[in-house]
Amino acid sequence: MPASPPPPPDLTEVSSWYREHARDLPWRHAEFHVEYGAWGTLVSEFMLQQTPVSRVIPHLEAWLHRWPSPAAMASATPAEVVHQWANLGYPRRALWLRRAAIEVTERHDGVVPRDVPALLALSGIGDYTARAVAAFHYGDRHPVVDTNTRRVIARAADGCSQPAPPSKRDLDRMSELLPQAEDQAAVFNAAMMELGATVCTARAPRCEICPLASVCAWLRAGRPDTGDRRRRQARYEGSDRQARGAVLRMLRDAPGHVLPAHAAAGDWPDPAQRDRAIDSLIADGLIEATEGELRLPN
Numbered sequence: 001m002p003a004s005p006p007p008p009p010d011l012t013e014v015s016s017w018y019r020e021h022a023r024d025l026p027w028r029h030a031e032f033h034v035e036y037g038a039w040g041t042l043v044s045e046f047m048l049q050q051t052p053v054s055r056v057i058p059h060l061e062a063w064l065h066r067w068p069s070p071a072a073m074a075s076a077t078p079a080e081v082v083h084q085w086a087n088l089g090y091p092r093r094a095l096w097l098r099r100a101a102i103e104v105t106e107r108h109d110g111v112v113p114r115d116v117p118a119l120l121a122l123s124g125i126g127d128y129t130a131r132a133v134a135a136f137h138y139g140d141r142h143p144v145v146d147t148n149t150r151r152v153i154a155r156a157a158d159g160c161s162q163p164a165p166p167s168k169r170d171l172d173r174m175s176e177l178l179p180q181a182e183d184q185a186a187v188f189n190a191a192m193m194e195l196g197a198t199v200c201t202a203r204a205p206r207c208e209i210c211p212l213a214s215v216c217a218w219l220r221a222g223r224p225d226t227g228d229r230r231r232r233q234a235r236y237e238g239s240d241r242q243a244r245g246a247v248l249r250m251l252r253d254a255p256g257h258v259l260p261a262h263a264a265a266g267d268w269p270d271p272a273q274r275d276r277a278i279d280s281l282i283a284d285g286l287i288e289a290t291e292g293e294l295r296l297p298n
Contacts, residue, residue: 008176009157009215011192015184017211018191023198026057028190033137038112039070039104041137045129046097051088053197059088071110073101079296082286083252091248092284096124114138127171135189141182143174144189148196152212153177155200159217162202162228243268243277247294251287257296264294 026032027044036043043063047056063084067073073081078095085094100122104112112133113119119130131142147163150170154163157177174192178185199206207219218224236242246265251257261278268274278294281287288297 014191038137070101070104074105099123141185155218
């Protein structure tokens with residue numbers, strides 16, 4: 001008979017560490033959930049994707065002050081949400097969030113749903129965001145896996161220096177590690193993310209203060225470099241993304257959010273790249289072109 005797979009390692013000590021060392025972040029306060037409900041969690045998770053926490057906090061507060069519910073945001077124009085998104089990056093998320101707000105208002109009576117399939121049916125919501133809302137606001141037992149979580153699992157459980165490329169298997173792996181109790185599972189999810197963000201970091205892990213040091217397979221193996229098979233993101237400096245950002249920034253700051261087409265990032269050093277950026281922004285619905293002018297979308 002084939003040997004039974006080994007039991008998953010016990011990483012639950014991370015939850016005790018989290019209760020003592022978690023950063024004081026707005027979306028972790030009980031009053032935040034009371035005031036904004038699951039909508040506040042959904043907005044925060046949209047903003048936190050590939051964006052540092054320090055940049056998100058002031059934007060989140062301003063956003064929820066302006067649109068404290070899905071119904072409030074559903075009446076906003078695309079131009080208003082793109083302008084409010086400001087410099088958060090990946091501005092298509094602003095349009096997806098607006099569409100999700102409209103869908104929540106029309107399909108769910110203005111209440112962000114609890115059910116993961118219903119969440120996944122909303123615009124711009126994938127596996128991570130859906131489960132984050134269900135776990136962190138509603139307290140349901142779901143695996144929540146981001147880059148930081150995957151790194152902690154790769155090191156502590158699998159003995160690898162960096163995680164493999166993302167896959168559906170990540171959710172199964174996290175499910176194996178989750179405590180059975182719903183309240184403990186939500187804390188464990190948050191704790192694994194926090195550990196990866198502040199201690200088990202990509203380039204300079206602080207193993208000497210890690211609560212999982214005694215059970216970490218990678219540390220026991222001597223912290224070997226096992227390689228990194230993930231695709232690297234292209235540099236931002238000089239990229240099409242930077243050109244897109246320059247065009248959007250000028251339109252956000254322009255009177256009425258309108259500029260002559262030639263004036264939008266007109267001094268960009270690579271005219272072909274600038275034009276390519278404008279074309280891609282139009283294709284994404286982030287700007288509109290009419291009679292020689294560019295504007296934020298109506």
